[in-house]
Amino acid sequence: MRSFTYERATDPAQAVALLGHHPSARFLGGGTNLVDLMKLGVETPGHLVDIARLPLDRVEESADGGLLIGATVRNSDLAADPAVRTRFPVLSQALLAGASGQLRNSATTGGNLLQRTRCPYFQDITKPCNKRRPGSGCPAREGAHRDLAVLGHSESCVATHPSDMAVALAALGADVLLLGPDGERTVPLTGFHRLPGDAPEKDTVLLPGELVTGVRLPASAAGLPSAYRKARDRASYAFALASAAVVLDVRDGVVRDVRLAFGGLAHKPWRATTAEAALRGGPATAAAFGHAVETELAAARPLRDNGFKVPMARNLAVRLLTELADPDASALDHTDPRRGDR
């Protein structure tokens, strides 16, 4: 039987120390992904350090108007946080677009960032997968890959990162706060997740033994119009086929600032820097939005069955940009009051 030991950490430094004592230990947060992977045999930790009760469960406004989100804040709580809802709506919307109510009640901020791909080959230990067993191959290229990557993938891996939250955080320009055996460090969220390259087993730049302690949202994005929209196979409890997060600052018809990130397209939240650069300082028109987004997506290399993601992502982004640039024009869209239509 696959036995493992378990202990509960009481403070972050102790958690890091406890993890270091065991060669095959994992941090356990909400357990919504790790426990599933343990049942599937994908993860076989010998030791679990439960960090769900660390005193990192608060959302605090910083003096400069930013926000500090503890790593163990539950997704539901974060989505409902008044400061998040009013000043960073894209984050609240992204969280509520993810998973189900039950999962959001359990899942943590740190754990959400560290979710593994839902690629079916990664989750099936009877099949090859370069991410799970480096060098074993990637059957997804020839097999089932409708849900998988169109941007930034490599010969060795076409997996996507499943998080909605992380896409909003990428657009907001968040930082990830880490604590490791050698102390604290901060990594920009856009640099936290990796592209697969020839080392798809590494999802992130997290070093061995490092703990995510929180996420910091910059004041620069606070209060700006922002929104998240996700396309999926059903109205709830489905991963993104494609999603877009937008933060947009328009004054007098000119784009002062824009941050755009895509989900469901790549091994990481895809920050659309090419599109942003094209838009910044230019006119906030549908034509400009369309042109900029298409420039970004020109890098897409779809597989046999997932080419639809490119126009889907384009449409999502252009619609969001257009709506945020001119909120009155989108009033007609709300044919159904349910948030599920977002």
Next chain:
Amino acid sequence: MTTSRERALGADTVRIEGPAKVTGTALYAAEHTPDGCLYAWVVPATVARGRIVSIDTAAALAEPGAVAVLTHENAPRIEEPDDPILGALRDDRVPHRGWIVAVAVAETPEAARATADAVRVTYATEDHDVVLTTDHPGLYAPETANGGYPGSRERGDFDAAYAAAPLTVDVTYSMDPMHNHPMEPHAAVARWHDGRLTVHDSSQGSAVVRETLAALFAMDPAHVTVISEHVGGGFGSKGTPRPQPVLAALAARYVGRPVKLALHRSQLPALVGHRPSTIQRVRLGAGPDGVIRALAHEVITYTSTIKEFVEQAATPARTMYTSPHSRTTHRVVALDVPSPSWMRAPGEASGMYALESAMDELALVAGVDPVQLRVRNEPSHEPDSGRAYSSRHLVECLREGARRFGWRDRDPRPGVRARGRFLLGSGVAAASYPVVITPSTAEARAAADGGFLVRVNATDIGTGARTVLAQIAADALHAPLDRVRIEIGDSDLPRAPLAGGSWGTGSWGWSVDKACRALRSRIEAAGGTVPAEGLSASADTTDDVQAGTEFARHAYGAHFVEVQVDRDTGEIRVRRMLGVFAAGRILNPRTARSQFIGGMTMGLGMALMEGATIDPVAGDFPERDLASYHVPAHADVRSVEAYWIEEEDPHLNPMGSKGIGEIGIVGTAAAIGNAVRHATGVRLREVPMRPDRLLPHLG
């Protein structure tokens, strides 16, 4: 006994076992744990085709708690089964990925799983063929399709009539494989004692499981008891005996202790059947008024290499509309895939998707309202058999549905109802399901205290069957419902057919009604009082059922739906579903409504999201959990209304009922597809209609 009494039938009675279910005291198969029970876990094949060269169980048997590993080399011999998967451990052959190559037995479920994981199997693999194509060289015309229907039927001269028809539609629809995925995965607990075998099994019919086990183990059926007291859904996947009772019994015999085997959700797709994909060409030749002169429905599908199952998708076209010249055929190819089988409304759900979509296409070609088109094609007699209908109220369903839905105000033009990024549209489709009645027996006992006990081996798979049978008994006995106790779900009870084919209530109910009437006569003959030792009566409807009928008997319905399509993403959401059904007498409006809306919801899933992939490389279904195999979530089901019309039909059974378990899923996908066409102008001809399929067609 009183003469003036309230009728139980037709009353909105809550489920008898509801309190037991919601308080957790209702025990499902896997919740029975005999003393000394061990746990089994199956080892699935990891190749799509080949032979087992060797199985190394040393590491497995070294696992803590491991008791045994059964393989084809050491498993006790059983007789050859009708369904080869029940004999999975009889030889070294692997006909599809996920096939059972070993069964691990251990002291705990966790140990059993670890033991199974540690079994090392070496295979000699062979090339596999898992892809259905319209020109597959292995396609052949089967003698019969599922249900015993002729594989092919020709009436008149289709080719000539079609060639001469002023209006024609020639369209091909396809459907991905679908999984049944009942809430309760398949499970069994087997115990040998005193030469007898007792099995708790999650099954739609314990009588067939009992007979199968008796045959496989070469036993007198009287020495086998199979209990399926509470069953958490089946949708056909528990209608035929599945591997779990056989393997649990086999393992229990091998280890000499009771054994529990619960299949994991991920194992269901390969082991308990599924709805196969179909490619369906429909040709309609009509007069300028839209009245059909020639109809061809030609179905291509697949089966496995070990068992012929032919989804009878061309059969609804034989009975549905006027069609003087008709061709309805099936062709099938055996692939290296798990055996397909029954899934809710086999044949009707698949075939009516194509036929009712094609009817919508004909309506557009003819410029006739799709409700009116169906009215015009109403046959006077069942086309294929020439028989009169015992009752047929499709037109009434269409008209009542149109009235309730507000169909009259519908602008038929496609693609003109934009609301922001959404396009709205509405669609209609008809539904039909045959009335089948199967012989059944039942027993009724009266006690001196005024209580009654009714015994019948019916199965309640969540439908409310137990409750409705008690209502039938109460009325036949002229007794209040609370004086009737009912026993079902045990093969030691009077024999009755499995829960399937929407025949349960009509078949079981007939025998219950007959036994109860006979008992009432006895009580009356005894002077109206029940003696201390009680009275009893039995009934067998074999003769009644075999007397047959001169009528064609079907239930009918009409679906109306409104959809919204997101132009940016191709996401389709159903805003409203409304079904009107004509299914004889509705015996319990509460449980009936649940059946209708459940079927409609499953139809929504079939239309929009339920679809499995057959991985051409690995040869299996990659979607093996409910996160990746999508069924409707609550947010997908916004407004579902089910209504029925009063239908008196004296040619059915004493209750006057038609089956209602399946008709809700029939036609739903067509209505949704027709609404998508109305919303967008795009005709999608494959289900599920996922965003990736629609978006490329949206401008």
